[in-house]
Amino acid sequence: MTISAQKVxxxxxxxxITARRIRELAVAKRLRLTRRPSSADAIVLAHSTAGFAVxxxxxxxxxxxxxxxxxxxxxxxxxxxxxxxxxxxxxEPHYSEDQIARHAGLNSLQLRTLSLYDVVSPVDSGxxxxxxxAARAVGRLFAAGxxxxxxxxxxxxxxxxxxSLSGVRLAEAPWGELLQVFEGALAEIDGQLLLxxxxxxxxxxxxxxxxxxxxxxGDLDAARRWYDLAGRLDENDAVIPFNLGNVLDELGRPxxxxxxxxxxxxxxxxxxxxxxxxxxxxxxxxxDEEALSSYEKAFAVEPTYxxxxxxxxLLLIRKRRFDAALPLLNQIxxxxxxxxxxxxxLAHLCRLELRHDAxxx
Numbered sequence: 001m002t003i004s005a006q007k008v009x010x011x012x013x014x015x016x017i018t019a020r021r022i023r024e025l026a027v028a029k030r031l032r033l034t035r036r037p038s039s040a041d042a043i044v045l046a047h048s049t050a051g052f053a054v055x056x057x058x059x060x061x062x063x064x065x066x067x068x069x070x071x072x073x074x075x076x077x078x079x080x081x082x083x084x085x086x087x088x089x090x091x092e093p094h095y096s097e098d099q100i101a102r103h104a105g106l107n108s109l110q111l112r113t114l115s116l117y118d119v120v121s122p123v124d125s126g127x128x129x130x131x132x133x134a135a136r137a138v139g140r141l142f143a144a145g146x147x148x149x150x151x152x153x154x155x156x157x158x159x160x161x162x163x164s165l166s167g168v169r170l171a172e173a174p175w176g177e178l179l180q181v182f183e184g185a186l187a188e189i190d191g192q193l194l195l196x197x198x199x200x201x202x203x204x205x206x207x208x209x210x211x212x213x214x215x216x217x218g219d220l221d222a223a224r225r226w227y228d229l230a231g232r233l234d235e236n237d238a239v240i241p242f243n244l245g246n247v248l249d250e251l252g253r254p255x256x257x258x259x260x261x262x263x264x265x266x267x268x269x270x271x272x273x274x275x276x277x278x279x280x281x282x283x284x285x286x287x288d289e290e291a292l293s294s295y296e297k298a299f300a301v302e303p304t305y306x307x308x309x310x311x312x313x314l315l316l317i318r319k320r321r322f323d324a325a326l327p328l329l330n331q332i333x334x335x336x337x338x339x340x341x342x343x344x345x346l347a348h349l350c351r352l353e354l355r356h357d358a359x360x361x
Contacts (some may be wrong), residue, residue, distance in 0.1 A: 292308055
């Protein structure tokens, strides 16, 4: 079952992907994104919401109104619908929901929460053996007193490291985090605690949400502070310094914005939006050759990035490098209907200028 042609609300942030890219991929898949959950046909639960959208007992506690028939879907499923990643091949299902619940000591609502956060991945015909192992690990931690949000966050953190709940032993630290137990002591993985110590009051996801809210409300100074905090709490997600760069640029602080964009690129060299915005910034500062290089990197990562192709073509036209601009304009015309008319006009201008140059020669 797909969610094509439906109105979709994304709850929380999808790490590593910008809002522009989500919109573009959604349009390609005939999805209509909305910022109003009450109007959505499908609601995506981003992994980043586990810490505040799940009760200690494992039930969903969404603090917004939604349609009675709105479908809840997981982040992994949504990414697969956008074409960003394939769903993992399902193992042969051997267990019913009742069997998994009985073996793991969990109820059906808790199992549904685990599936919506991709801790288990049931199919219509049931659960696999790997689902059973994961559910039993959750059940053991829950019975030992760990809270469901912490368990889910730990499971997702382990998955990013190629590990699983069933393959490690976890225990709750005095400050509430779940850490790996190794030879009877709380241990570190690769020199870092399993989950970063984020303080008792706020984590990166909440700081990011507050930054976005401040930005939408026009309070750019508050947004800058929240994005800066989020970036220090989460040192991996490139979208955080990218958004910080946008805010700094709006605040008229181009040097700091450039540093933020470069930090985003250092975290993820394939973040086309960061290359593009860096190019825009460099062009405004009169650094045309650097801007052109940044635009080229943006459409090297994302060949259909019409704005990057367009800006690079305009720069080349201003420098009278019409022969270099033409291929970029042709690329826009072949890939984008919305920008095709403007690209066609500019391509005609380039051909005229090339003809005049040839005649003068």
